[in-house]
Amino acid sequence: MRKSIAAPSVTLASVTVATLVLAGCNGHQSALAPFGLEARSTLWLTAVLAAGGSVIALGMAAIYFVAARAPEGKLTHQSGMRLVLWLGAVVPTVVLTALLVWALPAMRPLPTGDSDLHIRVEGEQFWWRVAYARSDDKGLNGRTEPLLLSANEVRLPVGRTVVFELTATDVIHSFWIPGLAGKMDMIPGRTNRLVVKAEKPGTYRGVCAEFCGLSHALMAFDVIAMEPAAFDAWLTAARIPPRRTQDRGAALFAREGCGSCHALAGTSAQARIGPDLTRFGERLTLGAGILEPTDGHTAAFIRDPHRFKPGARMPAYTHLTQEEALALARWLKQTKAENAR
Amino acid sequence: MSEDPRGDRRKWHERLQVTLWTLIVPPTVWAAHFLFSYLWAAISCAKQGDFARFPTLFVAGTVLALAAIALSGWIAHRQVRMPGSPPPHQDGTDIDRLRFLAKATLLLAGLSFVGVLFTALPVVFIGDCR
DSSP states (O other): OHHHHHHHHHHHHHHHHHHHHHTTOOSSSOTTSOOBHHHHHHHHHHHHHHHHHHHHHHHHHHHHHHHHHSOTTSSOHHHHHHHHHIIIIIHHHHHHHHHHHHHHHHHSOOOOOTTOEEEEEEEETTEEEEEEEEGGGTGGGTSSOOSEEEESEEEEETTSEEEEEEEESSSOEEEEOTTTSOOEEEOBTOOEEEEEEBOSOEEEEEEEOSOOSTTGGGOEEEEEEEOHHHHHHHHHHHTSOOOOOOSHHHHHHHHTTGGGTOBOTTSSOBOOSSOOOTTGGGOSSBTTTTBOOOHHHHHHHHHOHHHHSTTOSSOOOTTSOHHHHHHHHHHHTHHHHHSOO | OTTOTTGGGSOHHHHSOOOHHHHTHHHHHHHHHHHHHHHHHHHHHHHHSSOOSSOHHHHHHHHHHHHHHHHHHHHHHHHHTSSOOOSOOOSSSHHHHHHHHHHHHHHHHHHHHHHHHHHHHHHHHTOOOO
């Protein structure tokens, strides 16, 4: 009687839990959907460990079962001790040694060369400053300008080794593209290196993985893995500043002093306090991975950033009319019209 | 153990004292090797700027640690086999005390030996200062 009531409720609970767990599945931000070398080998290692752990647990359960049901006098002290020696010492040592020997090479950092692309990413509350450079250009040491400045979006050539140079300017952040590689802390005053290799083109997502303030959970970025030729073409094109119309948007940008914090390549706005807006129209999301980049969202964000991003440093521009904010939003998006990817 | 009737006819390893101090020799060597490994990696990376092609000092330190643990284990192994009552060695006699401590030392030596190997393997398989 009791059994017949318990069984459906257990099934229901399992289905509910499984549904909740499976709801987290996606292909763009998951270590279970790798597009990079490191994430792929980590997933394989995880699968082997999970399968091996299950086999060991089931085997132990079977041994308990047999031992508990063995007839009186069938098991001797000596055979028990032998079992402990083999299954408790020898087999674990061999298994752990084999796992160590197998897993250690995966921890070895990828080899890098002088011509590898370097992407310097600085964590800020609550966005990402991105700079592309070649190491043989010495671009990141301040001696020459980087190839390209950007924000809240990282583009990678598939099949090539890329070196991320990670740092932060305010508090500790953590750079994590789950489908590409493990996470790496971004520490003010220190540069951490993360060497990666993307293997599959596509659009993915990265996040901040270290609590960094009010909008920590709203600090994400888009990751676009491109075929090498397409990446090279994009990088070349992206370095040419887009031509912008001198209309109302331009006037508003100047009047409101947006250039005091933001940069627009090819104009007098060169500040690096806020995100670089040169390629703003090209971005897949608005506000570091949190909003659809529609004109409406952009206008609303300009007028009241804290509604979308509590704790953001950008001041509110509530004095702008909706119409003015929309004009500014459309003008900022002109990257796309001029230099579509 | 002076009242042991066989007196001086015992072999050298059988005449050795067995105390809690000898018991912790293998894990202490393991701990020392662990510290040595990290110091060696940090210093050699800092001084040379690159990982040593052939880490002579590290190999020597590891071999030394393994030899010390093996010796300790071998002595314990011989001491366990000295004549006495079967386990458990729980009586307050010298021979029970010796055989209990020797058995524990032997098991710790086995663990420490594997521990030292596990500490040393990354040098072989990673070999990188990053």
